[in-house]
Amino acid sequence: MGHVIAIDGPAGAGKSTVARRLAERLGFTFIDSGAMYRAVALWALREAVPLDDAHRLEQLANAAAIDLLPHNRVHLNGEDVSEAIRTPEVTAAASRVAAIGGVRAALVAKQQRMAEASNVVMEGRDIGTVVFPHARVKIFLDADAVERVRRRAGEQPHVPSEQLAAQIAERDERDRSRAQSPLIQAPDAVYLDSTRLTLEQVEEEILRIVRSRISNGKES
Numbered sequence: 001m002g003h004v005i006a007i008d009g010p011a012g013a014g015k016s017t018v019a020r021r022l023a024e025r026l027g028f029t030f031i032d033s034g035a036m037y038r039a040v041a042l043w044a045l046r047e048a049v050p051l052d053d054a055h056r057l058e059q060l061a062n063a064a065a066i067d068l069l070p071h072n073r074v075h076l077n078g079e080d081v082s083e084a085i086r087t088p089e090v091t092a093a094a095s096r097v098a099a100i101g102g103v104r105a106a107l108v109a110k111q112q113r114m115a116e117a118s119n120v121v122m123e124g125r126d127i128g129t130v131v132f133p134h135a136r137v138k139i140f141l142d143a144d145a146v147e148r149v150r151r152r153a154g155e156q157p158h159v160p161s162e163q164l165a166a167q168i169a170e171r172d173e174r175d176r177s178r179a180q181s182p183l184i185q186a187p188d189a190v191y192l193d194s195t196r197l198t199l200e201q202v203e204e205e206i207l208r209i210v211r212s213r214i215s216n217g218k219e220s
């Protein structure tokens with residue numbers, strides 16, 4: 001088992017960007033666990049599997065060959081779906097399939113295997129609570145709702161910001177209130193509010209925490 005840096009938090013808090021940069025700086029593998037839920041959601045939409053059919057969704061999650069490749073590329077069953085998993089339809093569907101326990105169990109097992117052979121920075125909603133409860137470094141990255149909408153608006157300039165705000169609020173509510181592995185801060189995670197911080201400041205702060213918790217030669 002390698003070192004694990006777990007970064008959890010709501011949509012738009014800046015997890016992906018900072019996790020990717022940290023992984024680069026540390027020479028760790030970056031793992032975007034949300035991309036895996038998105039890949040299962042995409043497959044379900046394509047197969048017209050109802051998003052409340054827990055049994056079939058669990059089968060898809062178990063059968064899915066999901067490869068997270070360098071430069072943000074995501075392959076599903078050998079096909080490059082990197083762009084296809086970022087549409088608003090898939091975003092909404094991912095939050096629904098992520099509420100299903102059987103889907104989570106399948107993907108959590110895949111995530112745990114990914115950290116067997118290398119050091120990872122993994123971001124998601126339940127990485128510090130469920131996937132790697134013993135991770136040496138856990139960060140709960142947050143930002144206030146207005147700021148999170150503003151950041152998403154920068155990434156999706158064509159979507160009206162009221163619509164973005166409504167989508168983020170709905171997704172947050174579902175991610176935080178679901179019965180299975182809801183988004184919550186692990187008791188031993190460091191809470192970091194990025195609302196008034198630059199990306200560089202967030203990165204430096206997390207690096208400081210990493211240095212204080214991971215000393216040479218010790219395992220996570």
Ligand code: DC
Pocket residue numbers: 011033034035037038091094095096098099123124125126127171175
């Ligand atoms: O981070 P993201 O927006 O790509 O995640 C897509 C959805 O997947 C999101 O609604 C929450 C869910 N998710 C999850 O439940 N657990 C994770 N570890 C990662 C994402």
